[in-house]
Amino acid sequence: xxxxxxxxxxxxxxxxxxxxxxxxxxxxxxxxxxxxxxxxxxxxxxxxxxxxxxxxxxxxxxxxxxxxxxxxxxxxxxxxxxxxxxxxxxxxxxxxxxxxx
Numbered sequence: 001x002x003x004x005x006x007x008x009x010x011x012x013x014x015x016x017x018x019x020x021x022x023x024x025x026x027x028x029x030x031x032x033x034x035x036x037x038x039x040x041x042x043x044x045x046x047x048x049x050x051x052x053x054x055x056x057x058x059x060x061x062x063x064x065x066x067x068x069x070x071x072x073x074x075x076x077x078x079x080x081x082x083x084x085x086x087x088x089x090x091x092x093x094x095x096x097x098x099x100x101x
Contacts, residue, residue: 009033 061070
């Protein structure tokens with residue numbers, strides 16, 4: 001069994017608020033938090049959509065047997081993301097070093 005612990009924004013105990021001013025202050029804080037979280041969700045949704053599109057394209061090329069197109073697409077993808085390529089190369093190098101020792 002895996003236990004996931006997620007830390008979220010601080011929550012306010014409604015019983016601890018004793019004035020309208022405190023309530024308004026907490027409402028403003030909560031609204032800012034909600035807006036920030038909605039922005040993050042939109043960003044994650046965009047990244048997820050891009051990933052699904054990329055995987056779909058890769059699978060289509062594979063099913064078509066278009067190895068040349070697949071290699072060209074992957075080369076272009078990695079050329080546009082040098083940090084991704086660097087991390088992959090480092091992971092391969094680390095794996096090879098572990099095998100040697």
